[in-house]
Amino acid sequence: MIRRTGVTVAAGMLISVLTAAALAQTLPPRKEGGKPAGSRPARSVPRAADGRPDLSGIWITGALQLLIGDAEAAAIRQADAAAGRQPLPRPEPPPYKPEAEARRQAYVARRGIDDPMARCFLSGVPRITTRPLPFQILQMRGQVVLLYEAHHAFRVIPTDGRPHPDDIEPSFLGDSVARWEGNTLVVDVIGFNEKTWLAGVGTIHSDKLHVTERYTRDSYETIRYEVTMDDPEVFTRPWHQVEILRLRPNERLREYECIENNEDLLRFENLLQTDPALKDAPRR
Amino acid sequence: MKALALAASILLGTGALFAHHSFAAEYDGTKPVTVTGTVAKVDWTNPHIHFYVDVTDEAGVVTQWKFEGYPPNMLVRQGWKRDVTMRPGDVVTVFGWRARTDPNLGASREVTFANGSKLASGPPAGTGGQ
Numbered sequence: 001m002i003r004r005t006g007v008t009v010a011a012g013m014l015i016s017v018l019t020a021a022a023l024a025q026t027l028p029p030r031k032e033g034g035k036p037a038g039s040r041p042a043r044s045v046p047r048a049a050d051g052r053p054d055l056s057g058i059w060i061t062g063a064l065q066l067l068i069g070d071a072e073a074a075a076i077r078q079a080d081a082a083a084g085r086q087p088l089p090r091p092e093p094p095p096y097k098p099e100a101e102a103r104r105q106a107y108v109a110r111r112g113i114d115d116p117m118a119r120c121f122l123s124g125v126p127r128i129t130t131r132p133l134p135f136q137i138l139q140m141r142g143q144v145v146l147l148y149e150a151h152h153a154f155r156v157i158p159t160d161g162r163p164h165p166d167d168i169e170p171s172f173l174g175d176s177v178a179r180w181e182g183n184t185l186v187v188d189v190i191g192f193n194e195k196t197w198l199a200g201v202g203t204i205h206s207d208k209l210h211v212t213e214r215y216t217r218d219s220y221e222t223i224r225y226e227v228t229m230d231d232p233e234v235f236t237r238p239w240h241q242v243e244i245l246r247l248r249p250n251e252r253l254r255e256y257e258c259i260e261n262n263e264d265l266l267r268f269e270n271l272l273q274t275d276p277a278l279k280d281a282p283r284r
Numbered sequence: 285m286k287a288l289a290l291a292a293s294i295l296l297g298t299g300a301l302f303a304h305h306s307f308a309a310e311y312d313g314t315k316p317v318t319v320t321g322t323v324a325k326v327d328w329t330n331p332h333i334h335f336y337v338d339v340t341d342e343a344g345v346v347t348q349w350k351f352e353g354y355p356p357n358m359l360v361r362q363g364w365k366r367d368v369t370m371r372p373g374d375v376v377t378v379f380g381w382r383a384r385t386d387p388n389l390g391a392s393r394e395v396t397f398a399n400g401s402k403l404a405s406g407p408p409a410g411t412g413g414q
Contacts, residue, residue, distance in 0.1 A: 111308040112305065115309070117304060133357060133358075201306055260330040261332075264331075268310075270385065275385065
């Protein structure tokens with residue numbers, strides 16, 4: 001019974017995606033903001049005083065359509081094609097162990113209503129990177145600072161060779177230290193709590209999560225962002241994801257205070273009491 | 285059917301990118317709705333805006349619809365201006381999808397204004413991006 005309901009819901013959602021894709025063709029262009037980075041003349045990768053690539057700037061990734069609208073997202077894709085940039089590979093599914101995959105499927109069956117983000121919890125790494133809100137990188141001597149519009153969160157990441165501290169408390173964003181490998185900034189993140197999802201609905205992890213982020217500024221306009229999530233408690237092998245970060249030269253960070261008027265909390269409670277699919281679906 | 289379910293699961297279960305919550309949690313992407321009416325109120329707040337539209341049927345009965353939209357930061361990046369783009373008294377047509385339970389609640393996708401211009405107001409169904 002539960003399985004049939006899940007299939008019906010999933011099929012309905014897939015149809016919705018296809019419908020939305022068709023609708024997206026009819027929506028108007030946005031009216032203000034930066035031009036697509038790809039439309040500018042080619043410029044070389046900027047360098048910091050120490051000769052390393054300078055990652056500083058305001059960047060976006062992930063759901064371009066949500067952040068900057070259909071027309072500009074399409075223009076960016078066209079610029080990618082014109083520049084010969086290969087499209088990203090299809091995201092690989094998370095290599096969960098059977099028990100963890102069962103937990104993920106339970107969350108999917110509950111339509112994502114348990115998402116910590118919907119309750120305004122701080123997103124972890126790497127999910128905060130792929131939120132459709134911009135973030136800023138400030139690269140300076142001995143450290144890199146990441147400022148996220150989402151939750152006005154920050155990460156101060158030493159690049160001076162120091163190790164992780166020995167008094168880490170489990171946290172949403174974990175503890176980060178970084179090093180340079182050639183032109184790539186490699187960020188090592190540990191010390192997570194278990195209160196975040198990694199990428200989408202039900203992408204759980206344990207406090208053994210170990211994330212490695214690799215930031216490579218492969219053009220003036222882009223950073224190739226590769227992330228490896230290793231968690232022996234839930235994965236059979238490390239989970240890899242690749243994203244493109246896009247420079248937004250005319251952007252500025254704004255305040256995003258999630259909890260201001262989060263009516264979803266009350267609606268969720270109502271749905272959990274009244275929606276048969278949610279009442280019957282197991283809560284993991 | 286299994287293949288369809290698997291495709292949807294991968295697409296929505298791990299690949300979807302949300303700003304705040306899953307679309308499917310509250311809304312039904314198989315139930316589109318379009319209404320025309322007069323804006324009664326706009327709540328320009330995070331994590332979503334909400335706006336209220338008074339819709340009059342053929343019998344003259346007024347029903348107030350409530351629509352959810354993108355958060356303010358995403359709206360301004362797509363051309364909206366607070367207290368300018370949509371104000372109480374404006375006549376608008378809203379396209380979106382119905383909520384699963386509340387009969388007069390919807391997830392808005394696009395607003396058409398009296399002068400015929402259109403702006404995106406929320407994410408496509410299924411991407412869950414609000």
